[in-house]
Amino acid sequence: MNEPNYWLMKSEPDAYSIDNLKNEGVTLWDGIRNYQARNFMRKMIRGDKVFFYHSNCKPPGIVGLMEVIDLNIVDPTQFDKDSKYFDPKSKPENPRWDCVKMRYLYKSNKILSLPELKILFNEEDLLVVKKGNRLSIVPVQNHVAKILLEKI
């Protein structure tokens, strides 16, 4: 049995929050339109643990934990003309974007805010503390994950 990998995924709570996930239990993490973020998703395996990060809110920070339960799903929003994630360059015979399915695990009682994260970690340890970091999905090193799990 392999140890799980750890990741961090951002979402604006106005668009999709930890409470939405808690209510639904399971969600498709679609709408990713950044190649680097997509490629990280492709490296995920079932059982990987993911820290849920609320971005563009006050305060930004880690609010809970979820788990990867399904992989390599073609992102349906790329073919949906009514979706803000519609991609006219993506063809059904050769889809450009895919996504993973997530399951709710845990919501923290208290947000682990970005200022707190900046005190705990440097940029190499946790990419999300890097100034101007725009990646919506980043890997989390094991020793970092261990500390985060104690804090949330």
Next chain:
DNA sequence: GCCAACGTTGGC
């Protein structure tokens, strides 16, 4: 609202 840090696009 400002701006830093990128990613993307398109002319050449």
Next chain:
DNA sequence: GCCAACGTTGGC
């Protein structure tokens, strides 16, 4: 392939 212009993210 270079690079300037433009767009987006997201903290502050």
